[in-house]
Amino acid sequence: MDAIFLQILxxxxxxSAYALIALGLTLIxxxxxxxxxxxxxxxxxxAFCAVTLQRILTLxxxxxxxxxxxxxxxxxxxxxxxxxxxFGPEVGQSxxxxxxxxxxxxxxxxxxxxxxxxxxxxxxxFYKRPHADQILVTFxxxxxxxxxxxxxxxxxxxxxxxxxxxxxSFDFGVLLGMDPNVVIYPIWRLVYFIFAIVIICAxxxxxxxxxxxxxxxxxMADRETVGLLxxxxxxxxxxxxxxxxxxxxxxxxxxxxxxxxxxxMGMDFLVLSFVVVVVGGMGxxxxxxxxxxxxxxxxxxxxxxxxxAFVPGIDQIIIYLIAIVVLLTRPRGLLGRKGVMxx
Amino acid sequence: MLGLTKKDGxxxxxxxxxxxxxxxxxxxxxxxxxxxxxxxxxxDLMQRFVIFGIFAMGFNILFGLTGYLSFGHAAFLGVGSYAxxxxxxxxxxxxxxxxxxxxxxxxxxxxxxxxxSLRRSGIYFSILTLAFxxxxxxxxxxxxxxxxxxxxxxxxxxxxxxxSNDPQILLGQNGIEATxxxxxxxxxxxxxxxxGWSFTFNFGFYFCAVIFMAMFYMTIRIFRSPFGxxxxxxxxxxxxxxxTGVNSKPYTLAAFVISGxxxxxxxxxxxxxxxxxxxxxxxWTESGAVVLMTILGGAGTLLGPILGAGFIKYFENIFSxxxxxxxxxxxxxxxxxxxxxxxxxxxxxxxxxxxxxxGVLFMLIVIFLPGGLVEGxxxxxxxxxxxxxEAEPKPGAIKPAE
Numbered sequence: 001m002d003a004i005f006l007q008i009l010x011x012x013x014x015x016s017a018y019a020l021i022a023l024g025l026t027l028i029x030x031x032x033x034x035x036x037x038x039x040x041x042x043x044x045x046x047a048f049c050a051v052t053l054q055r056i057l058t059l060x061x062x063x064x065x066x067x068x069x070x071x072x073x074x075x076x077x078x079x080x081x082x083x084x085x086x087f088g089p090e091v092g093q094s095x096x097x098x099x100x101x102x103x104x105x106x107x108x109x110x111x112x113x114x115x116x117x118x119x120x121x122x123x124x125x126f127y128k129r130p131h132a133d134q135i136l137v138t139f140x141x142x143x144x145x146x147x148x149x150x151x152x153x154x155x156x157x158x159x160x161x162x163x164x165x166x167x168x169s170f171d172f173g174v175l176l177g178m179d180p181n182v183v184i185y186p187i188w189r190l191v192y193f194i195f196a197i198v199i200i201c202a203x204x205x206x207x208x209x210x211x212x213x214x215x216x217x218x219x220m221a222d223r224e225t226v227g228l229l230x231x232x233x234x235x236x237x238x239x240x241x242x243x244x245x246x247x248x249x250x251x252x253x254x255x256x257x258x259x260x261x262x263x264x265m266g267m268d269f270l271v272l273s274f275v276v277v278v279v280g281g282m283g284x285x286x287x288x289x290x291x292x293x294x295x296x297x298x299x300x301x302x303x304x305x306x307x308x309a310f311v312p313g314i315d316q317i318i319i320y321l322i323a324i325v326v327l328l329t330r331p332r333g334l335l336g337r338k339g340v341m342x343x
Numbered sequence: 344m345l346g347l348t349k350k351d352g353x354x355x356x357x358x359x360x361x362x363x364x365x366x367x368x369x370x371x372x373x374x375x376x377x378x379x380x381x382x383x384x385x386x387d388l389m390q391r392f393v394i395f396g397i398f399a400m401g402f403n404i405l406f407g408l409t410g411y412l413s414f415g416h417a418a419f420l421g422v423g424s425y426a427x428x429x430x431x432x433x434x435x436x437x438x439x440x441x442x443x444x445x446x447x448x449x450x451x452x453x454x455x456x457x458x459x460s461l462r463r464s465g466i467y468f469s470i471l472t473l474a475f476x477x478x479x480x481x482x483x484x485x486x487x488x489x490x491x492x493x494x495x496x497x498x499x500x501x502x503x504x505x506x507s508n509d510p511q512i513l514l515g516q517n518g519i520e521a522t523x524x525x526x527x528x529x530x531x532x533x534x535x536x537x538x539g540w541s542f543t544f545n546f547g548f549y550f551c552a553v554i555f556m557a558m559f560y561m562t563i564r565i566f567r568s569p570f571g572x573x574x575x576x577x578x579x580x581x582x583x584x585x586x587t588g589v590n591s592k593p594y595t596l597a598a599f600v601i602s603g604x605x606x607x608x609x610x611x612x613x614x615x616x617x618x619x620x621x622x623x624x625x626x627w628t629e630s631g632a633v634v635l636m637t638i639l640g641g642a643g644t645l646l647g648p649i650l651g652a653g654f655i656k657y658f659e660n661i662f663s664x665x666x667x668x669x670x671x672x673x674x675x676x677x678x679x680x681x682x683x684x685x686x687x688x689x690x691x692x693x694x695x696x697x698x699x700x701x702g703v704l705f706m707l708i709v710i711f712l713p714g715g716l717v718e719g720x721x722x723x724x725x726x727x728x729x730x731x732x733e734a735e736p737k738p739g740a741i742k743p744a745e
Contacts, residue, residue, distance in 0.1 A: 035466050125710070131466050132412045136638055137709045139631065143702030151691050151699065271477060271627060278470050316481040320474040327463060327471060 002182045007300045009172065013189040013258060015296020016196030017043075020251035021273040022280060022288035023203060024244035030220050030283045031237045034123055035131055037138040040270025041145040042111065042245050046252025047261035048149055049110055050103035050160045057083055057096050098163045100256055107249045115245025119238050142267065150263040160256035162188040188257050195254050199247060200289055206243075207285075216240055220283075275323040281336025291334060295319050351563050354645065358559055362552045365389055366542045373539035377672070380664060383657055386532060386545035387616075391656045393548070393555040394612045399636040399648035400562050401605020405598050406634075407643035408571060410578035411461070414469045415476025417629035418456070419449040419603040421483060423610025424620035425496075428503045431618055435513035436505075436522050438529070438550075438615040442608065449607020450600050457599035461592060464581070476630055484622035502621030522615050524550055529616055547616050554612065558605065563645060565601070574598050578643075606633075635705055641715030650716050658697055665693040 021043055028036045060079040068076040084092030095102070122141060126134045161167070170190060172183040207213035219226045219233040226233045252261070259265065276295055280287030301307065303315035326333065347355060361368060370384030383389070402416050426448040427441030434440055460471040482488055482497070489496035497503055505511075511518070522529045529547035565571050573594045576584050584591050614620050623629075632655065640651025670689055674682040692700045712719050 122710075130410075132410065132469075133709060133713065135412065135466070135469060136634070137706060139634075140702050140706035140709060143698060144706065147696060147699035147702055151696055267627075271473060274470050275474055278467065282466070316485055316487065317478045320478040320481075323474050324459065324471065327467065328459060331463060331467075 002178055003304070004301075005172070006183050006185075007304055008297055009183070009185050009189075011297030011300035012193045012293070013296075014299065015293035016193050017251055017255055017269065017292075018273055018276045018296050019289045019292025020196055020199060021248055021269055022276040022292045023200060023285060024248040024251075025273055025277050026280070026283060026285050026288040027203070027240055027244040027247070029277070030285065031216065031240045032119075032123070032127065034126065034134050035138070036123070037135055037270065038118070038142040038145065039138075039244075039248055040266030040268075040273065041142040042114065042248040042266070043252040043255075043269055044149060044261065044263065044266030045114060045145065046107050046111060046249030047160075047256050047265060048153060048252075049107040049249065050100050050253045050256045051153060051158050051261055053103040053106055054096075054099040054160055057081065057099050057102075061085065100160055100162060100253065103253045104250055107253045108246055111246045111249030112242045114249075115242040116238055118245070119241040123241070142270075146263050146266065153263065155263060157260035157262040159260045162191075162257035166191055192254050192258065196251070199250060203243070203247060204285070212236065212239075272319060275319055279323050279326045279333055281333025284333065284335040287333055287335030295322065298322065345560070347563060348567070351567065351645075355560060355563060358646070358649070359556050362393065362556060365392070365548070365552070366544055370540060370542055374541045375539065380669070381661055383661060384543060386543055386548050388656065388660050389545070389548045390551050390612075390616050391660075392653050393551040394609050394616070395633075395636065395652040395656055396649040397551075397555055397558050397612070398606055398609035398633055399640070399652040400558060401602040401609070402633045403602075403637050403642060403644075403648040404562065404565060404574075404605065405602040406637060407648070408566070408574035408578060409595050409598050411464065411595060411599070412469045412634070413460075413472040413599075413602075413630075414627065414634065415456070415472035415474070415479075415630050416602070416606050416633050417625050417627070418476040418479040419453055419606035420610035420613070420629060421479065421620070421622065421625035422449045422452050423607030424614040424624055425483070425503055425610075426607070427611040427614035428505065428618060428620040431505050431522070431614075432503075432509040432511065435511055435515075435518055436520065436618070437513070438522055438524055438611075442611040442615065445607045445611030445614075446604050449610065450604040452607075453600045453603025454596070457596050457603070461595050461599060473627060473630070476625060476627060480622055480625040480627070483625055497620075497622060500622070502619055504619050522547075522618050551612050551616070554608070558608070559645075559649070566645060570594065570597070635701070637715075639705060639708055639715055641717030644715070644717045647715050647717040654716070655701065658701060662693055662697040662700065663695065667694075 021039060025036060025039050028034055058081050060081045062077050062079055064075050065078045070076050081092060081096060083095050086092070087095065122137065126137055166187045168187055169184045170187050171180055172185050174180050207217055215226065215231055216236050219236065223233055276291045277288055279295065280291030299315060299319055302318040307314060366384050366389065369389065370382045372378040372382055398420060406412055423445035426445040427438065430441035430444050456472065456475045460468055460475065463471060484500060486495060486497045486499040519526065519528060527546050529550065532543050532545040535542045535544065577591050577595055581591055610624065636651035636655050637648045639654060640649065641647025667686060667690060670686045671682065674685045677685065708715055
């Protein structure tokens with residue numbers, strides 16, 4: 001029982017990331033009908049927003065302190081970040097400590113800009129062209145973005161630690177009346193899961209309860225009619241592209257403490273996210289979210305030792321196996337709508 | 344000639360000539376000159392040109408003719424390599440059984456994957472093939488198949504290679520310990536020194552080149568056959584084709600299997616040049632690379648994929664070697680400030696950053712020149728008012744990519 005519970009928890013954080021990326025992908029696909037291979041790159045750019053902020057915050061002045069010496073007897077250089085000189089050492093330290101959550105604030109405008117620029121500058125010109133062309137051009141864009149990041153930040157992963165207060169683990173078992181130290185879960189992963197739920201709820205709420213969202217939903221259902229009613233649907237769809245970019249970016253920012261950002265993390269996640277979208281049903285938002293969590297959890301179940309002893313290595317391929325089975329038995333995906341991407 | 348029309352015959356002869364003379368053509372600069380680093384006439388790279396030419400040609404039969412965009416073609420490349428190395432392990436270093444097995448195994452594998460994937464089309468097909476390739480990569484990389492049957496099949500991360508305790512039943516007492524074709528070793532080279540130039544003639548390259556030419560001939564025949572016409576009609580309007588009472592599935596499946604066999608052969612040749620097979624050959628970046636090659640050169644044309652393959656492999660090996668020192672020596676004639684400025688601007692695009700150049704180039708081609716380099720060549724040809732044949736390369740602008 002506790003083992004099962006633990007695996008469900010373990011699957012949640014990966015599932016959250018899949019769900020968030022897949023949600024963005026589906027938003028773009030559902031509104032603009034574009035298959036965005038550069039969506040993983042947006043996730044990666046988000047993660048590098050956190051890296052950049054961390055670098056900016058730790059910009060320091062160097063003072064040679066004559067009173068202290070290093071092990072060779074030379075005077076020691078003491079680095080003091082600017083934020084510490086400005087806000088005092090304690091506040092400064094905690095600002096640096098909380099750089100990942102703070103990065104969420106800068107990531108929103110950055111991702112909005114990147115997303116809108118991408119849609120207006122490139123993707124817009126591909127609406128009328130075949131899906132293969134859309135895949136190819138966004139694939140090219142993903143390579144370019146990835147290489148730019150690699151040029152500035154190098155090829156090695158860069159650590160972005162979580163705030164001190166959120167490091168460590170949380171004993172879930174005690175909460176549910178089990179023995180202590182049976183079901184332990186890192187706090188940050190819990191934070192990530194809650195964060196993902198909040199974002200998902202926000203996106204759904206936005207679409208469901210605002211006029212803007214209503215128009216967008218109408219546009220997803222029948223773009224032409226909405227246009228005939230005198231509504232500039234293109235502008236709203238551009239905004240949705242921006243929102244999808246923000247969702248992917250924020251998912252990336254928060255994922256930094258779980259997996260140190262490197263330049264190809266986007267692509268690694270993208271391949272899986274596509275599978276998630278297809279399993280959930282192309283164009284179905286609840287499908288994408290449900291499939292994201294489902295596959296994340298199944299993957300963590302498959303990595304249990306008992307199951308691996310039975311079928312070795314199943315954890316590596318389970319997602320693809322499920323995708324193949326789902327696509328062949330339910331071609332529309334789990335919650336796919338009729339008439340979307342059917343030939 | 345050989346059942347080809349006059350135009351195709353000319354093209355075929357041109358490609359054959361360029362391939363045979365590749366050691367000369369790819370080494371245009373004297374050995375000690377400053378431009379010598381642009382020489383591509385060394386065996387390793389020339390072999391890659393033709394091998395990836397075969398790979399891209401095969402991919403083109405599927406994507407260029409039917410329009411089905413497979414994002415998992417590297418799986419067949421990897422399977423071909425594994426099959427060939429297994430033949431080394433069991434029989435001997437003669438490449439022939441390995442290549443034959445590579446084609447058979449990759450064909451069967453393609454039949455399986457194709458049968459399932461082709462039930463869907465469009466983006467679903469791309470994702471299904473991607474999923475299959477990723478799965479094969481994972482299976483190969485952690486040797487799942489081997490763990491299942493209790494022996495090693497892909498040898499995991501180390502990659503498959505020949506060990507001294509392998510059976511090699513045909514090796515005999517004093518068998519050749521390197522890959523060979525009935526005694527002719529793949530690594531054997533003749534070097535011709537000529538007034539500063541040095542040309543290398545490598546048996547491995549010519550072995551691949553002969554296969555390459557045969558494959559190119561076959562591709563032309565497929566393109567011009569009724570079967571090829573069927574595939575084209577799948578691309579232009581599958582629905583209408585179905586309405587006329589034609590079941591398109593056998594045709595697309597055949598195209599998929601053929602292109603998988605080309606990829607398997609290419610993988611086998613890779614293992615014939617270097618008796619190794621690793622899981623990373625199945626990684627999705629390899630699948631992406633063959634897509635890049637085909638699009639860059641021009642999908643659906645005869646020459647395009649070959650040009651694209653040559654272009655990318657040339658970039659990968661030559662462009663990536665340009666470092667800051669080289670750049671400084673190029674711009675040494677400029678005043679210091681200008682020199683540093685130029686070097687700073689170009690630096691991100693060369694050396695380790697050549698992928699960036701590739702990405703930018705690829706995007707530009709997809710956006711402005713959907714027909715790839717071949718279309719670019721045709722446009723330039725038209726610009727000069729000459730009538731260009733369908734698949735003639737840009738005159739002199741690109742290195743021959745054999």
